[in-house]
Every structure is written in C-alpha cells, then in structure tokens.
Amino acid sequence: MIKLWNRKAAKIRLVKKEKCTGCAACYNICPVGAIKMAEDSEGFFGPLIDEQICTKCGLCLKVCPEINKFPVKRAGAPSAYAAWNLDQAERANSSSGGIFSVFANFILEQKGVVFAAEFDQEMGVRHALFEKKEDLPRFRGSKYLQSKIGFSFKEIKGYLEKGKKVFFSGTPCQVAGLRAFLGKDYDNLLTCDLVCHGVCSPRVFKDYLRSLERKYGAKVVSVFFRDKSSGWQKYRIKIIFENGKEYSGCFTKERFFTGFMRNIYLRPSCAMCRYAKIPRVGDITLGDFWGIGEKERFPYNSFEGVSLVLINNEKGRGLFNSCQDRYFAVKRELREAVSGNLHLRVPMRPGRDRKRFFLVFNSKGFDCAAEKYLQ
Ligand SMILES: Cc1cc2nc3c(=O)[nH]c(=O)nc-3n(C[C@H](O)[C@H](O)[C@H](O)COP(=O)(O)OP(=O)(O)OC[C@H]3O[C@@H](n4cnc5c(N)ncnc54)[C@H](O)[C@@H]3O)c2cc1C
Structure with a gap:
C-alpha cells in the first residue's frame, strides 16, 4: 500500500x-x-x-x-547590487537583468556544470544539468511553476565528489533541500537562490495551456513568462503555437498571471516559507530590483531589466568578482532592495478564493474556474 x-x-x-x-x-x-x-x-x-x-x-x-529547520549560516548582512548583463541579447531574453547567464557562462568556461530549470516536452518544468553554452537559452528565464528536481541532488553529489565545479540555481527551498541532502559544504559548489513569490500548480498551468491550444487550434511550442518587448516593468506572457500563431498578455491583466499574483494556485507551503527573509540560504541571491531609484535617483536605462544581486558570503563574493567584466553593477543600500521586494521580508498570503478555485478547477477545469475567480 x-x-x-x-x-x-x-x-x-x-x-x-x-x-x-x-x-x-x-x-x-x-x-x-x-x-x-x-x-x-x-x-x-x-x-x-x-x-x-x-x-x-x-x-x-x-x-x-x-522537519529539522537547519539554520542558515549568517555571514553578516548581504551586500546588495543593482546589476545587468552587458550582453544585450542575453539580458533581453532573461527575466530580470540576465545575471544568471553571467554566472552560468563563467562556470561553463571553468569546465563546471550548471543545474537549473527548463521546460520539458509537456511544458512542465524540471531541473536538469547542462555543460555547454548552446544549451543555456533553455534554462534562461523564470518559469513560475514548481520544477521537478528528479535525482539532481544525487547527480550533483557525484560531480562534487569528482572535484567538478557545480553551480545550482533554484528556489530557496530547493537550495535548502540540496544543502540538507549533501549534509556538508563543498568548496566546488556554488548555490544561487531566487527571491521567490511562490510556485504555481503545474496541473493548473497545463490545463490553462490546453485551453489556449483549443482556442488557437495548435499545440503550444514555447512559453516566455517574461517577454520584455514592452519593457521590464510591463512584462508580458508570450506563448507560441505550432501553427505560428502567438498569444500575448500583460501580467496585470492576463488570466494565468492574475491567479499567480493573487496567490490563488500557489503551493500551500509557500505561505509558510521560512526563506522569505534575510539571511538567505544560497551563496548568492537573484531577483528583480523592483523599486530601484524610487527614493534615490538611478540614472541608468532600466528598460531591459535590472537584477537584484545579494552577495551572501565569501563564496558568493568570489563568483561575483570573477565575472566583473561581464556585467554592469552599482552598489545599493540593502534596505532599498528589501523595501522594494516583499518576499525578502514575508511569504505570500494565500488568496481568498484559493479553496473555491480548486473546487471548481478539479471538477470543471481552468476555463470555468478562471471565469469565476480570475476576472
Ligand atoms: C517561481 C519564481 C518566483 C519568483 N518570484 C520573484 C519575486 O517575487 N521577486 C523577485 O524579485 N524575483 C522573483 N523571481 C526571480 C526572478 O523572476 C528571476 O528569476 C531572477 O531575478 C533571475 O533573473 P535573471 O535575469 O538573472 O536570469 P533568468 O535567466 O531570468 O533566470 C533564470 C533562473 O531562474 C531559474 N528558474 C526558472 N524557473 C524556475 C523554477 N520554476 N524553479 C526554480 N528555478 C527556476 C533557472 O534555473 C535560472 O537559474 C522568481 C523566480 C521564480 C522561478
């Protein structure tokens, strides 16, 4: 049984x-x-x-x-930077300022391996490893659903014990899971946690895609959660179908994003997240630098996105410094980063209609539930 x-x-x-x-x-x-x-x-x-x-x-x-509530080692307050990738194409195709790609490229040049999240064939999200730069585009960009870790932690341990450099990037709970699994620090492991609003139900996302496929008459071939053609702050979800048609919607109005932002189908544990705070669990933290320059002037063009980079310890500092010719960065006050980014302070609160949404979703599907609760 x-x-x-x-x-x-x-x-x-x-x-x-x-x-x-x-x-x-x-x-x-x-x-x-x-x-x-x-x-x-x-x-x-x-x-x-x-x-x-x-x-x-x-x-x-x-x-x-x-269960064990392993404490996060404190190494003093993190240093906060507003930063972006100097490669314009990489930055444009990333969710924030494209700093993940900066680190991934560096690790690959050191003959290391990177573990990050990509879409699978069914448009679910999974963690996987890549060793070649040509594979990086698949791992670029946020996919706002829970990714499947599979046996990545076991694989990582194997690489670490062979002396390979490993860069792992994921949600803070995934970084915590990896650290707990390994049970000790490895000099050749670098971890990057993301500022995280929470992860959406993969089943809800799949049903939403099926509904669009019916409407557009073809299979979905790619999804960009953060299309920045109208700018970083006005990002859109862009979905491309096999017949060449395209669907696009602004995050403030689009159905799936409405449910994401209203916390209607986020994982229940995200509401109790122990990592939505400082100190952080990874060596480096990446997020969007929301609110940049609202109080103190930020005299640079942020149309294509600004990453928030938190350097949490010496290892993180080492990685950041080693790549300095690949990005532009300005040191900012930690309090500016924290005040602009809710999930550096508190976890999300479940949406009022969460239970009702799932009742309708489980019996009648996404369209019906969205009609009632995502207007
Ligand atoms: C579920 C989720 C919620 C987030 N919420 C916030 C938030 O509230 N505030 C904020 O400032 N930033 C948030 N972020 C982070 C932000 O969207 C960017 O991922 C981050 O700023 C890095 O952007 P980049 O431009 O450097 O690189 P990008 O190329 O855009 O980043 C890609 C990185 O995100 C990882 N990733 C993508 N999807 C997933 C996933 N499903 N699970 C685990 N890792 C994934 C990839 O492995 C890769 O490392 C969230 C990210 C995710 C995945």
Whole structure:
C-alpha cells in the first residue's frame, strides 16, 4: 500500500503535507527507492512512501529541511547590487537583468556544470544539468511553476565528489533541500537562490495551456513568462503555437498571471516559507530590483531589466568578482532592495478564493474556474 503524506498510517512520519516544499531531498536520499514524487489533488509534487519497500532507516527524516529547520549560516548582512548583463541579447531574453547567464557562462568556461530549470516536452518544468553554452537559452528565464528536481541532488553529489565545479540555481527551498541532502559544504559548489513569490500548480498551468491550444487550434511550442518587448516593468506572457500563431498578455491583466499574483494556485507551503527573509540560504541571491531609484535617483536605462544581486558570503563574493567584466553593477543600500521586494521580508498570503478555485478547477477545469475567480 502506498500512502501520501499519511502521518498516522505510515511508520515513517514525513513533514505535514501543507509544510512540505517538495524539495525532493528525501526522494534523493532514500537508499531503497521507497519514495516517489507524486502529484497531490492540486497538482503539486510531494513524497509518496511505499511501505512495502521502506526499511524505516529514517534518512528521509534526517534530511528534511522542514522537519529539522537547519539554520542558515549568517555571514553578516548581504551586500546588495543593482546589476545587468552587458550582453544585450542575453539580458533581453532573461527575466530580470540576465545575471544568471553571467554566472552560468563563467562556470561553463571553468569546465563546471550548471543545474537549473527548463521546460520539458509537456511544458512542465524540471531541473536538469547542462555543460555547454548552446544549451543555456533553455534554462534562461523564470518559469513560475514548481520544477521537478528528479535525482539532481544525487547527480550533483557525484560531480562534487569528482572535484567538478557545480553551480545550482533554484528556489530557496530547493537550495535548502540540496544543502540538507549533501549534509556538508563543498568548496566546488556554488548555490544561487531566487527571491521567490511562490510556485504555481503545474496541473493548473497545463490545463490553462490546453485551453489556449483549443482556442488557437495548435499545440503550444514555447512559453516566455517574461517577454520584455514592452519593457521590464510591463512584462508580458508570450506563448507560441505550432501553427505560428502567438498569444500575448500583460501580467496585470492576463488570466494565468492574475491567479499567480493573487496567490490563488500557489503551493500551500509557500505561505509558510521560512526563506522569505534575510539571511538567505544560497551563496548568492537573484531577483528583480523592483523599486530601484524610487527614493534615490538611478540614472541608468532600466528598460531591459535590472537584477537584484545579494552577495551572501565569501563564496558568493568570489563568483561575483570573477565575472566583473561581464556585467554592469552599482552598489545599493540593502534596505532599498528589501523595501522594494516583499518576499525578502514575508511569504505570500494565500488568496481568498484559493479553496473555491480548486473546487471548481478539479471538477470543471481552468476555463470555468478562471471565469469565476480570475476576472
Ligand atoms: C517561481 C519564481 C518566483 C519568483 N518570484 C520573484 C519575486 O517575487 N521577486 C523577485 O524579485 N524575483 C522573483 N523571481 C526571480 C526572478 O523572476 C528571476 O528569476 C531572477 O531575478 C533571475 O533573473 P535573471 O535575469 O538573472 O536570469 P533568468 O535567466 O531570468 O533566470 C533564470 C533562473 O531562474 C531559474 N528558474 C526558472 N524557473 C524556475 C523554477 N520554476 N524553479 C526554480 N528555478 C527556476 C533557472 O534555473 C535560472 O537559474 C522568481 C523566480 C521564480 C522561478
């Protein structure tokens, strides 16, 4: 019998479902493959223990960052920078100022490997590794749904132990999961956490795409969550179909974004996020530098996007300094960064219509639920 997050019936009591971030540390550590990552009733992935296989070794409990609440090492207050990639094409195709690409390029030139998020064939999101610059475009850009970690943590450990440089970028709970899984620091590991509003249900996103496919009469071939053709601050979602047609909508009006921004279908654990604060869990943090220059003048053109870069420790400083010929950066006050970016202070609060949305969504699908709750 397989039980999902069943704290009473299973001998192994994983963290409560609503607190589980789906980081997959338990899935990666299980020595007998007794844990699967399965979809729950809202379409989020979480651990499922097969009790017939489980040997009750307890390793899954030891690595769970939510059960153990591993403290984040403090290395003083982070330094904040407003920065952007000097390669204009890379910056234009990134969500913020394209700093992720700066770091990824540098690591690849050092013969290292990068783990980041890409779309899979079904337009789900997964973490995967890449070693070549030509693969970087797939990993560029934010995809606002939960990414599947798969066995990335195990793979990372393998590379680290062979002495390879590894750069891991993901949500803060994923970085926490990786660190917990590894259980120790590695000099050749660099981690980058993102400022994070929360992750949307992959199932809701897929159903939304199916609805657009019916309307446009063809399969979706690509999705850009942050098309900046109208500017960084007025970004749009852009979806391209197999027949060449294109759908585009401004984030303030578009249906899927409306639900994302109103926190209607974010993962329940995002409302209790322990990482929506300073200090940060990664060596470096990336986000949008929202609010830049609102109080103090920022005399540079920010049309194509400005990244917020937080340097959290010496390792992060080393990476940032090593790439300085590839970006433009200005030091800013940490309080400016924090005041412009809510999720450096508090987690999201679930939307009022969240439960009602899922009731309708699960019985009648995205269109019906959106009609009622995403106007
Ligand atoms: C779910 C989510 C919520 C976010 N919320 C905020 C926010 O509230 N405020 C804010 O300032 N910034 C937020 N960001 C970060 C922001 O959107 C940019 O990703 C970040 O600023 C880096 O941008 P860039 O231009 O340097 O590089 P980009 O190329 O745009 O960044 C790509 C990076 O994002 C990672 N990534 C993309 N999708 C996912 C995913 N689903 N899960 C894990 N990692 C992913 C990739 O692995 C890659 O490292 C969020 C990102 C995500 C994924």
